[in-house]
Amino acid sequence: MTTLLQLDASPRGPRSHTRALTEDFVGRWVRQRPEVTVTYRDLGVAPPPHLTEDWIAAAFTEPARRTPRMRADLATSDALVDELIGADVLVLGVPMYNFGIPAMLKAYIDQIVRVGRTFGFDAEAENPYTPLLPAGKRAFVIVSTGDSGYQADGPLTALNQVEPYLRTVLGFIGIDELEFVYVGNDEFGGDRLSESLAAAHDRVAELAA
Ligand SMILES: Cc1cc2nc3c(=O)[nH]c(=O)nc-3n(C[C@H](O)[C@H](O)[C@H](O)COP(=O)(O)O)c2cc1C
Numbered sequence: 382m383t384t385l386l387q388l389d390a391s392p393r394g395p396r397s398h399t400r401a402l403t404e405d406f407v408g409r410w411v412r413q414r415p416e417v418t419v420t421y422r423d424l425g426v427a428p429p430p431h432l433t434e435d436w437i438a439a440a441f442t443e444p445a446r447r448t449p450r451m452r453a454d455l456a457t458s459d460a461l462v463d464e465l466i467g468a469d470v471l472v473l474g475v476p477m478y479n480f481g482i483p484a485m486l487k488a489y490i491d492q493i494v495r496v497g498r499t500f501g502f503d504a505e506a507e508n509p510y511t512p513l514l515p516a517g518k519r520a521f522v523i524v525s526t527g528d529s530g531y532q533a534d535g536p537l538t539a540l541n542q543v544e545p546y547l548r549t550v551l552g553f554i555g556i557d558e559l560e561f562v563y564v565g566n567d568e569f570g571g572d573r574l575s576e577s578l579a580a581a582h583d584r585v586a587e588l589a590a
Contacts, residue, residue: 384418385410386468390464390486391525392425398525399474400425402585406472406521420464425474429457429484429492440495441546458492465493471520471548471556477531481542490550499554511557520559521588527545529565529577533578537547561586 387407391397411417440458447455449455465471476483482490496502501511524531524543531541544561551559566573566579 382416382418383414384420384434384467385392385470385472386420386422386464386472387472387474388422388486389474390424390483390489392483392485393476394526396521397425397474397476398567399429399476401522401578402473402523402525402562402564402581403472404587405582406523406589407485409586410470410472411588419501420468421439422464422489424485424489425483429461431488432491459498461492462490462498464516465499469518471518471523473520475522475524475543477524477526477541477543480540482546492555494550496586510553512553514555517557518556518558519550520556521562522545522559523562523565523581523585525567525582527568529563529573532561532563533584534545561578562588 385407387395387403389400389403391399393400407419411419430472433454435451436458441453442451473486478484493499494512497513499513500585501513501557503509503511522581528537529535530540531543533544546560548557551557562581562584563577565577
């Protein structure tokens with residue numbers, strides 16, 4: 382049995398393009414693979430908490446030395462990490478906010494990038510960092526933007542802090558098989574938006590097949 386983890390990071394409801402596209406992707410994926418279990422997390426509406434001093438102290442204390450209070454401080458993070466470890470396929474809906482990812486998704490990432498759980502650290506090693514997630518996970522990332530041309534070799538690619546950041550941080554913990562789908566022109570509307578949406582849904586259909 383395989384598990385798909387769907388993460389939506391837009392705070393918008395029916396007006397969200399990323400939500401429409403992740404729903405399209407997951408619907409197609411599951412229709413073609415009825416054995417797949419879907420886990421859904423709405424980061425846009427219910428983001429995980431930001432990190433605290435207590436969380437940081439707990440995360441960087443060896444597990445055997447953690448107090449019950451420290452374990453409680455890490456409970457949300459541990460649950461999110463367990464969920465991620467159990468997922469074979471990730472589908473992320475990511476609005477571009479101020480050229481980067483929305484804070485709701487960053488709050489999630491801060492909870493799941495964990496020393497000893499999703500990456501290893503060895504100060505003596507030539508390369509101190511090791512990804513710890515089980516190999517073979519795939520991630521499909523749907524990005525929506527108000528302008529357009531942020532994708533590789535587009536005119537605004539240098540401004541895109543979404544794709545390089547997600548490739549870096551997800552690769553750091555062991556997810557390096559990523560596909561990005563872009564929808565653009567939300568700010569312009571009209572044909573420019575509808576053509577971009579149609580192309581994104583076509584790409585979703587290809588990737589989900
Ligand atoms: C706070 C905020 C910041 C945004 N920043 C950018 C930006 O830097 N570049 C851009 O092209 N669009 C930007 N947009 C437009 C969104 O990326 C666009 O509306 C996108 O469709 C949002 O995703 P959604 O439709 O899933 O909600 C911004 C929108 C908001 C609300």
